[in-house]
Amino acid sequence: MVTRSFQEQESLLTLDDFEALLLCLDEFEGLIFYNAGEAAGASQRHKHLQMVPLPLTAEVPHMPIEPLLNTARFEGTKGFVSGLPFLHVLVRLNPEWMASPGKGAQELLRQYLAMLRAVGLSGSRREEGGEVAMQPGPYNLLVTRQWMFLVPRSTECFEGISVNALGFAGGLLVKDEVQLNLLKTFGPMTVLQRVAICEENIPII
Numbered sequence: 004m005v006t007r008s009f010q011e012q013e014s015l016l017t018l019d020d021f022e023a024l025l026l027c028l029d030e031f032e033g034l035i036f037y038n039a040g041e042a043a044g045a046s047q048r049h050k051h052l053q054m055v056p057l058p059l060t061a062e063v064p065h066m067p068i069e070p071l072l073n074t075a076r077f078e079g080t081k082g083f084v085s086g087l088p089f090l091h092v093l094v095r096l097n098p099e100w101m102a103s104p105g106k107g108a109q110e111l112l113r114q115y116l117a118m119l120r121a122v123g124l125s126g127s128r129r130e131e132g133g134e135v136a137m138q139p140g141p142y143n144l145l146v147t148r149q150w151m152f153l154v155p156r157s158t159e160c161f162e163g164i165s166v167n168a169l170g171f172a173g174g175l176l177v178k179d180e181v182q183l184n185l186l187k188t189f190g191p192m193t194v195l196q197r198v199a200i201c202e203e204n205i206p207i208i
Contacts (some may be wrong), residue, residue: 004024004027004035004051004052004053004054005025005040005049005050005051006019006020006049006050006051009049009050010049012038012039012040012045012047012048012049012050012051012059013039013040013045013096013141013194014050014124016052016112016115016144017036018108018109018112019108020050020052021108021109021111021112021115022105022107022108023052023106024052024108024112024146025100025101025104025107025108025111026104026182027054028059028101028103028146028147029101029102029104032056032145032147032148033054033055033056033057033147034054034055034057034059034066034144034145034147034169034172035052035053035145035147036052036053036054036055036144036145036167036169036172037052037053037141037143037144037145037168037169038143038168039141039143039144039156040074040140040141040142040156041141041143041159042155042156042157042158042159043141043142043156043159043167043168044143044159044165044166044167044168044170045167047072047204051125052186055169057067057147059172059173060128061084063173063188066172066173066174067160067167067172067173067174068171068172068173069088071084072084072093072150072152074086074128075093077095078115080094080095081093081094081118081121082094082095088192088196088197089154089196089199089200089201090154090155090199090200090201091122091152091153091154091155091199092121092122092152092153093150093151093152093153094114094117094151095149096111096116096146096147096148096149096150096151096152097110098148111151112157112161114151115144115151115153118151118153119139119142119153120151120160121193122142122155123155124139124140124142124155125139129174140155140156141155141156141157142155142156143156143167143168143170143171144168144180145168145171145172146153152200154168154171154173154199155199156198156199156200157198157199157200158197158198160198161183161189161191161194161197161198162185163184163185164177164182164185164194165184166194166195166198168196170194170195171195171199173191175191175194
């Protein structure tokens, strides 16, 4: 999903972005993800969201990370998973939002800005040319029909292994057997922890 006119990949998501997201999710069940900035795994500057159908593989229903997300404890609308050793926030989606994408997009935008604040990334706007609202820092956003999951990032790579938002769904990609052996040695959760932010470093707001 690419904007018609050029927008930076580090610009904040907008009401139009969330309406497009809901329209796509209404068509088929999938995972939509956003890599906010180079340190979050973005490969190009033009703002774009990406979508893959679910399940990711025939062997694993939905996503490997989903059993953990199902253990989230909620404080109001915001959920946190004790088994994840890095800063994150989760919110549930209302199925009715897809039935009315215009109204649903407004609610998703509100939740998204609250999620940024919850992990210490201010949702305040920094205007450039009077129009562009830039991100307060790199992060990954993952969205399904059931939930929206946001993870701030510290760096793009672990030992040369590039990690984008799919990594936080449980889809880590390696280029060769050397990287595969590194992944097996350290384990997926260690890789994710090293490219994210340890929770004790940034207080929840």
